[in-house]
Amino acid sequence: AQSVSQHNHHVILSEAASLELGCNYSYGGTVNLFWYVQYPGQHLQLLLKYFSGDPLVKGIKGFEAEFIKSKFSFNLRKPSVQWSDTAEYFCAAPLGNRDDKIIFGKGTRLHILP
Amino acid sequence: ETGVTQSPTHLIKTRGQQVTLRCSSQSGHNTVSWYQQALGQGPQFIFQYYREEENGRGNFPPRFSGLQFPNYSSELNVNALELDDSALYLCASSRGGGTGELFFGEGSRLTVL
Numbered sequence: 184a185q186s187v188s189q190h191n192h193h194v195i196l197s198e199a200a201s202l203e204l205g206c207n208y209s210y211g212g213t214v215n216l217f218w219y220v221q222y223p224g225q226h227l228q229l230l231l232k233y234f235s236g237d238p239l240v241k242g243i244k245g246f247e248a249e250f251i252k253s254k255f256s257f258n259l260r261k262p263s264v265q266w267s268d269t270a271e272y273f274c275a276a277p278l279g280n281r282d283d284k285i286i287f288g289k290g291t292r293l294h295i296l297p
Numbered sequence: 298e299t300g301v302t303q304s305p306t307h308l309i310k311t312r313g314q315q316v317t318l319r320c321s322s323q324s325g326h327n328t329v330s331w332y333q334q335a336l337g338q339g340p341q342f343i344f345q346y347y348r349e350e351e352n353g354r355g356n357f358p359p360r361f362s363g364l365q366f367p368n369y370s371s372e373l374n375v376n377a378l379e380l381d382d383s384a385l386y387l388c389a390s391s392r393g394g395g396t397g398e399l400f401f402g403e404g405s406r407l408t409v410l
Contacts, residue, residue: 227401283391284353287339
């Protein structure tokens, strides 16, 4: 079965700092990976996704993630964070190949200081 | 706004009772997934319904059951409630086909006393 793990549970940064949130996956088949975000008081929503092709994936609001197969990683990055990026971030993957049954990591709570 | 609506938003039950949570999926979506999110944890996959049939289940006991209706709305039923069932229950709809893009509702927060 697919699984994902997130290294950092709580991250605090100042505005304009660079961000990298770690995610590792384990799976034996075709790899599809996602990052979801939950802003305070809002519903969970898709930030970006990787299916195949270019391992550097760009998402909304300036976020990007890099799929590194040799490291089983899919880390989320942003060069310069804003206060509005304060949210909880979840790495996710399907249970099976091309599956909408998505499993989530435990999440990283990101707090940006103004 | 995702178009996925859940009800009720909050409810309090006592141990041993039964609860039904409801979800209306986004227009055009035929797949509904249910998740349990405990405090400080990521969403845990309960089960998924596709065209009114259960289409996969996570590691949850049989007292967690569900339904999907012809209009693709769905219910989650939990019998014999336990204190550990206290959590935010999330419904997500999708088009199916493995896109991985889920559209979530705001959730139903269940407290079991």
